[in-house]
Amino acid sequence: MQRKKQNFIQGAVILMIASLVVKVIGAFFQIPLQNMIGGESSPAFGLFSAAYRIYTAMLVISTVGLPAALSKMVAEATACGREREVRRIVRVAAGIFVPVGVLATVVLFFGADTFAGWIKNPDARLAVMAIAPSVAMVAILSVFRGYYQGRANMVPTAVSQVIEAMGKLFAGLGLAYYAKQLGLDDPMVAALTVLGVTLGEVVAAGYMLVQAGITRRRSEPVHLLSDAVRPTRELAKTLLSLSIPITISSAVMSLTDLIDVALISARLQSPAVGMTAEAATTAYGIYTGNAVNFFNLPQTLITALAVSVLPTIASARAAQNFTKVSKTMATAMRLTMIITLPAGAGFLLLSGPILRMFYSEGTVLGGQLMAILGFAVPAVALVAITNAVLQAFGRIDLPLISMFLGALVKIFGDYVLIGMPELNIAGAPISTAVCYWLIALINLFHIGRLSHALPPLGKTAGRPFAATVGMGAATYLCHTVLLRVLDAAPGTVLDKLVTLASIAVAVVVYVVLLLLLHAVEREDVLLLPKGEKLANILHLK
Known part of the structure; x- marks a missing residue:
């Protein structure tokens, strides 16, 4: 029995609501946690953050490209009525990425000493070990999320995201409180706190397995499905050819962010600018902690729209419904502008007052930097949407190239602009805006070329x-x-x-x-x- 499909706007709304709920839960987690184990300068919180950074990097390597690639393949097979192939695609994805996730977990767990040494924080070893199983859980989640997104059903993805956040909130805070009550040392406090993240992923993966069982019972028996199925090897090759470039695209910008950390500080302390190490660290902290935190909020909504757009366009193209492709693309881009243009204007006009609502320090400089980032808000959103459209078109290589060019511009822009004394730290948001507008324009050029018409x-x-x-x-x-x-x-x-x-x-x-x-x-x-x-x-x- 097939459920009625959500259209891509309904799916995006479901994911947007879930993303906002997750953000709220995250705030409820972060604030009490800092009060409980200390702020960003405390050893326990530093160890927690270090382990989480390593975990995030491992996720990018192992599973980040899977949901998008799998949703595209499932959507196309569904549109062509190849139900048996849909099942085989999911089995192939699970057969490749779950073992990769398990391997990453094993490497992370037994190599915790090495990873902690790489970040010059050997006390993070226990926290790294505690978060290691999360990678395998996310691999399982990624397979099911890709399947349900390809089926135009965003509810399981949304529910699993909320479960993850709730697990981190209750288990993480509960274990942190328990550790502090026992008077444990900072490495153990951080390990027990980060274990909450793992428990949240375990519960979310369990929910997805139960949901998959329910879906399987409601679907047609395999012996009643007689459509043709491509060989396993061909499906595996297609899946990897889609997921690996998407993963590399994400890794390019993640790597650029890491380079930013060292580059911004180094340029601020260069003879041309002449900041002390303490002043440079403070300026960078205000930029990332105040301005960038708010800059990332509108992108949460657009990411949800991009996730929903990709399988919709992919299925329409597979069904040769090019009118729907054009219409979906136009609506997605228009909604992107409707959401992000006022957000960018709000940053430009009210950045200082908005920051004063939440922070007592750094609001003047933070407001100036956030105002500049306002020019980048629509560009980052367009990058997310146009990347999804190009991926749906099957041109996974084009976003990879444009992201790489943007990353080079970002690094070069940081080096040159931050080195100007009259700009200093303001060069960072300026180069961010230039970087993302370049990527967006390149992507739009390719979409116009491939579709023969832009909205x-x-x-x-x-x-x-x-x-x-x-x-x-x-x-x-x-x-x-x-x-x-x-x-x-x-x-x-x-x-x-x-x-x-x-x-x-x-x-x-x-x-x-x-x-x-x-x-x-x-x-x-x-x-x-x-x-x-x-x-x-x-x-x-």
């Missing part, structure tokens, strides 16, 4: 941009007038209330302008859950 610029970006300009003007006026009338000093409760009021005005004005400019159409709203009712309320024709 109309006015409808896709022009109308949302006009609404953003109007919203920005209203927000600036509201914030400026309220500050003067109320005489709100920076950092006070009144200052924070003014910021919240300005954001509320921005949201209302932006929505009204979107409707007046017809940037949102009835057919877009109909794709949402309860879309027809909402379209009628908004009087969309």
